Amino acid sequence: MVKIAYFDCFSGASGDMIIGSLLDAGLELEILRKGLAGLDFHGYQLTAEKVLRSGITATKFDVVIEEEKHEHNHEMSHHHHRGLTEILNIINNGSIPDSVKTKSSAIFRKLGTVEAGIHGVPLEEVHFHELGAVDTIVDIVGTILALETLKIEKVYSSPLAVGSGTVKTAHGVLPVPAPATLQILAEAGAPIVNAPPSENPPGELLTPTGAVLITSLASGFKQPNIIIEKTGYGAGNKQFPTWPNVVRVWLGEETGGQNDDALVLLETNIDDMNPQIYGFLMEKLFAEKAADVWFTPIQMKKNRPAIMLSVLAPASLETKLTEIIMRETSTLGIRSRPVSRHTAQREIIEFDSSLGRAKAKIKRFGGDIVAVSPEYDDCRRLALEHNLPLHEVSRIVASEARRYLNEQNPK
Secondary structure, eight states, rough: OOOEEEEEBTBBHHHHHHHHHHHTTTOOHHHHHHHHHTTOOOOEEEEOOOOEEEEEEEEEEEEEGGGGGGGSSSSOOOSSSBHHHHHHHHTTSSSSOOHHHHHHHHHHHHHHHHHHHHHHHOOOGBBBGGGGHHHHHHHHHHHHHHHTTTTOEEEEEEEEEESSEEEEEEEEEESSHHHHHHHHHHHTTTEOOOOOOOOOOOOOOHHHHHHHHHHHHHHHHSOOEEEEEEEEEEEOOOOOOSSEEEEEEEEEEEEOOOOOSSSEEEEEEEEETTHHHHHHHHHHHTTTSSSEEEEEEOOOGHHHGEEEEEEEEGGGGHHHHHHHHHHHHSSOOEHHHHHHOOEEEEEEEEEETHHHHHHHHEEEEEEEEEEEEEEEHHHHHHHHTOOOHHHHHHHHHHHHHHHHHHSSOOO
């Protein structure tokens, strides 16, 4: 079965509320600290404490900037503004898994594109005001690290409460939702709902960071079929008299398998595009939940070398992904056809091998283990630590992973 997370955002969401809910559901704060220590920036502390929100116990997660302790303001963050290029360098040069780098970078690029469009400036000139602060880097990278630590393979969300009234920003007082939040929701086609009733307008409930995290990670905005294993509540700063200001997360296994969603294959042939664009295009398509993206060398008319772009995705994303391809490439047309596939059950295990801690992907079919694939990043790290050939480390980890599985599930 697939391990999933469902975020119930009946009171909106922010980056700290999302991480708070995952901490409340069992993620260890120290693991998050160690993971984020791989990024080359400092001057902050992470805290988490239990609080009450309208009678509900929740975890309040905070990023405390050392020179601004006790002055942290969730709505206005004036410390450590950074441009997109600097943020991407921090992420991509960090000692964190490549998958975390890719997903985090894609989310920041999406934020940058939205901000550039709203303010009418080139992408490379975007400076992130609220979005570029240290706490938002922590929120975005920390959320991806948290989901991978918890071995979450798929994310769902409820429709998103945005709030009402106004919000103070670096550009003045603006109506809720803030322009960046509104644009993120529009591009994702995300459903919104009215906030629970209150005597006074609640203000901003859904922040740009919360919006881009949920819309980037969620495979759908519906309550999934789930066997619930754990729940958690992440507290926001505001307190309301009539409802708890929290994000609620459900962790568990999805029932019904992976063959329920209709798939579509999008293809186009391109012979006149700067090769540098392909990497960015792949990153953007994966950020929008494409199931797979690949490039095939081909020959076109006049014997020109060319590339065939292929994108496999849920049929529900066809319109969105088609627009991305049209806008980001030189193509004049895209082929589309429905496809079906048979999938094996997958799970990730983590265990102590004789060389050190390692992960392995387990492939099952018909209830039987048919393949064990060690994670490349772990094998690479262990090969460097022990000065061993990579293929030898992979063999050892795969063999010991099978032994570990047999010990955990003796027949």
